[in-house]
Amino acid sequence: MIAIEIQGLEKSYKTGFFRNKLKQGLKPLTLTVTEGEVFGYLGPNGAGKTTTLKLLLGLVFPSGGSAKILGRDLGDIDVKRQIGFLPEQPYFYDHLTPLELLDYYARLSGVEPRDRKRQIEKSLSRVGLTDSGKTQLRKFSKGMLQRVGIAQAIVHDPKLVLLDEPMSGLDPVGRREVRDLVQELNEEGKTIFFSTHILSDAETLCDRVAVLNKGELKGVGVVADLLREVSGDVEVVWSGAQAIPVLSALGARCHATGDVVRAVLPERLLDTAVDALRRNQGRLTSVTPVRATLEDYFLARIGDENPKVVNA
Amino acid sequence: MTGRLLAIAYNTFREAVRDRVLYNLILFAMLMVGASLLVGQISLEINRIVLINLGLTAISLFGIVIAILIGIGLVSKEIEKKTLYTVLAARPVRRWEFIAGKFAGLVMTLTVNALLMSVGFFAAVLYVSHGLGRVDLPLLTAIYFILLEFVLITALALLFSTFSTPIFSSIFAFAIFAVGTFSEDLRGFAQMATGMTRWVMSGAAYLVPNFAALNVISRVAHDAPVEPRLILLNTLYVVVYTGAVLTASVWIFERRNLK
Known part of the structure; x- marks a missing residue:
């Protein structure tokens, strides 16, 4: 089943003193997120990630297009019982304690009174705040507030969790904890849609990612497939410097250390390169695929004019 | 629906109560009533008139100031601090429920505040008049009208809060x-x-x-009666006017992009 189905969703803002200029915050976006997956929504600051989330959650209204969440149209307020949301840099009512805040949100989400206490305690314990449940939020650090933010997003046991930059402002330990929590939630069957510009987190966590830049979708697909698309290089190591000119002529980037030579070349040229080595008495040591990172893909895509879809 | 509305109202009330400014204002109002006692003792003939005028005016003005200062931030502060996102984005809360809850919460705050001040006020009247009787009943009407004032000004402050910044809202x-x-x-x-x-x-x-029309302070200070017709008309007027202002607030807020 599809968790999020976006069809040509777009948003334009009127700007300027006379509100006569039109700025496109999000160009028509078509995207689907399947139930049970961890979906990363990547893009540099100002790419339109938060705008997409606000459109999906009804905080801003679309200029065109449509979207469905868990099979129901935007504007169907009852579907929100099944959604958890962590805003970017969350702020909360700082006159409240985490226990009071979660009780307030649980009531708003319609959690049954008999389940309320248990769910509040469970979500506080999941983010490691059981001991701080009665401290006013104004005394909390940024990292602790982020944890409260995650607790409020899951207090009503939603099916779909939307996280806007969940790792921002966290130290490495905090980031690791959030990553583990996202994985745990996913193992419980929840769909996770999170926006981030921290690519290593997305690479570790996501089944699929979409890349957005300047309000436009630049690519979407399974992480491994995307990486294959930007790499496809192999590293060849051999002994025998006499083969260097031949391989350089093939387009390989060669680096020699004494008699040992390393060369990086496109995978399609591997057979030709190995033949050339044999002809020139080169002794092959190893052939290793060069692994691209999501950052390579990201940087390649944000400068690209045409979106790429790989098994989306 | 009622549960969500009450939760928002209670949270608004709780926020105001935990705000120290509110306590200071109550204390200040008590001081005003205390001062009125002092003035009342100086001018022997008119001590009761001065006390009622000063006491009720203090209750009214402090409530109005609180209503405006808190009312103008009810929506705009939530947008500015982004606390609204976690309420409206992923909870089944309708925008009108948010407006109605905020309104009810502040009216609740002002009512409790006014009742506390009224207790001090009646204690002062009791002290000056050496007793309370039927003659003091119109004072309750005056306090009821003050509460109606609060309802009206809260709705107006809330209306401004839905589309303007706190500074402009307070000026308006x-x-x-x-x-x-x-x-x-x-x-x-x-x-x-x-x-x-x-x-x-x-x-x-x-x-x-x-x-x-809602100010009968000077009339009740001189022990003049307040006709039941005025009570009825003022109540109807405030209900209709507040209803219209809240409808306008909801109309604006329902259409607003919460950027």
Whole structure:
């Protein structure tokens, strides 16, 4: 089943003193997120990630297009019982304690009174705040507030969790904890849609990612497939410097250390390169695929004019 | 629906109660009543009149100031601090429920605040008059009208809060309160004008909230009765006017992009 189905969703803002200029915050976006997956929504600051989330959650209204969440149209307020949301840099009512805040949100989400206490305690314990449940939020650090933010997003046991930059402002330990929590939630069957510009987190966590830049979708697909698309290089190591000119002529980037030579070349040229080595008495040591990172893909895509879809 | 509305109202009330400014104002109001006692003792003949005028005016003005200062931030502060996102984004809360809950929460705060001040006020009256009797019943009517004032000004401050910044909202709210206090004079001027001016002035005079009709402080200070008809008309007026202002607030807020 599809968790999020976006069809040509777009948003334009009127700007300027006379509100006569039109700025496109999000160009028509078509995207689907399947139930049970961890979906990363990547893009540099100002790419339109938060705008997409606000459109999906009804905080801003679309200029065109449509979207469905868990099979129901935007504007169907009852579907929100099944959604958890962590805003970017969350702020909360700082006159409240985490226990009071979660009780307030649980009531708003319609959690049954008999389940309320248990769910509040469970979500506080999941983010490691059981001991701080009665401290006013104004005394909390940024990292602790982020944890409260995650607790409020899951207090009503939603099916779909939307996280806007969940790792921002966290130290490495905090980031690791959030990553583990996202994985745990996913193992419980929840769909996770999170926006981030921290690519290593997305690479570790996501089944699929979409890349957005300047309000436009630049690519979407399974992480491994995307990486294959930007790499496809192999590293060849051999002994025998006499083969260097031949391989350089093939387009390989060669680096020699004494008699040992390393060369990086496109995978399609591997057979030709190995033949050339044999002809020139080169002794092959190893052939290793060069692994691209999501950052390579990201940087390649944000400068690209045409979106790429790989098994989306 | 009721559960969500009450949760929002209670949270608004709790936020105000935990705000120390509110406590200071209550204390200040008590001091005002204390001062009125002092003035009352100096002027022997009119001690009760001065006490009632000063006491009720203090209750009214402090409530109005609180209503405006908190009211103007009810929506805009939530947008600015982004606390609204976690309420409206992923909870089944309708925007009108949020407006209604916020309104109810502040009215609840003001009512509790006014009741606490009234306790101090009646204690002062008891002290000066050496007893409370039927003659003091109109004082309750005056306090009821003060509460109606709070309802009206809260709705107006909330309306401004849905589309304007706190600074402009406070200017609008204080201005409309000042104009509304003189609304009967405005109606008098309109009667004296002619032609188009008369129509425009009459329209403006009837459009601004009639706070003058809700002020019976000086009347009850002189032990003049307040007719039941006025109680009924004022109640109806505030219900209808507040309903219209809240509807306008919801209309604006429902259409607003929460960027």
